Amino acid sequence: MFQCNTRRGVLLAALFLVACGGPQTQPGKQAKPDFDRVKDSGPSAPVNMLATPQPTPVREPIGPAGNKSPYKVRGVTYHVRDAVKGYKERGQASWYGTKFHGRRTANGEIYNMYAMSAAHKTLPLPSYAKVTNLDNGRSIIVRVNDRGPFVHGRIIDLSYTAAQKLGYVDKGVARVEVEALDPASLPPVTETLLAGDVIGGLPQDTTIQLPENTYLQVGAYSNASQADKVRAQLAASIDYPVSVSPVKRSGKTFYRVRIGPISQQRALATARETVQENQLGDPQVVYE
Secondary structure, three states: OOOHHHOOOOOOOOOOOOOOOOOOOOOOOOOOOOHHHOOOOOOOOOOOOOOOOOOOOOEOOOOOOOOOOOEEEOOEEEOOOOOOOOOEEEEEEEEEOOOOOOOEOOOOOEOOOOOOEEEOOOOOOOEEEEEEEOOOOOEEEEEEEEOOOOOOOEEEEEEHHHHHHHOOOOOOOEEEEEEEOOHHHOOEHHHHHHHHHHOOOOOOOHHHEOOOOEEEEEEEEOOHHHHHHHHHHHHOOOOOOEEEEEEEEOOEEEEEEEEOOOOEHHHHHHHHHHHHHOOOOOOEEEEO
């Protein structure tokens, strides 16, 4: 757990590394707290999250969101790994909680401190990793969807729940080993979805739940007929609704093609794969 200027900065419009400075005071208005000075913590009253299920690792597509490489934080340049196979490292783990809860992660998702997630400086997003507390032998699986921690000696930043399951919430940091799960050894997200349908649905762990009104925007087209053609292509191969909605930008009308709303992360990944397989571009996650 540590302050924003040493952690990651929440990635907003460009989804990458913006400063954490507070706004200027306006006459007649009370100044908002400087985000740098806000102390991170767990919930006001301890919550027992030990029964939280671990995420089911799947092979998810790696998009551009949160994977800009190289990138620089506080004068240090980082390179996102092209592959994760064989990655294993020992160092310190920290955790983050209320300060970032509900804010965007590096890849555009919403950080949930009660989910089994993590931040890492160089693993591609999203990835899955096994984290072991070297002091007590406990191990967990986390889904990596954020960047950080940008503090010397710390190699991973876990959610409140993940840190609790490893037994170091009160200490704040722990000696850990982080081992990335090779995507080639994981089932495709599409196969996992089909298996879930057969057995009566996917496990309802909080890691894969998306905020309400989450959409996958395939593109914004200046031509309405082109947008409708793309919509028809997608509607034939995706179980989620596909819509076209007009929006005005700088006096011009564009037609947005969106899939959704989508409620689960795995379904979102499947929809993204379908778009890419149809060579319809690189879709982006949007929230309404």
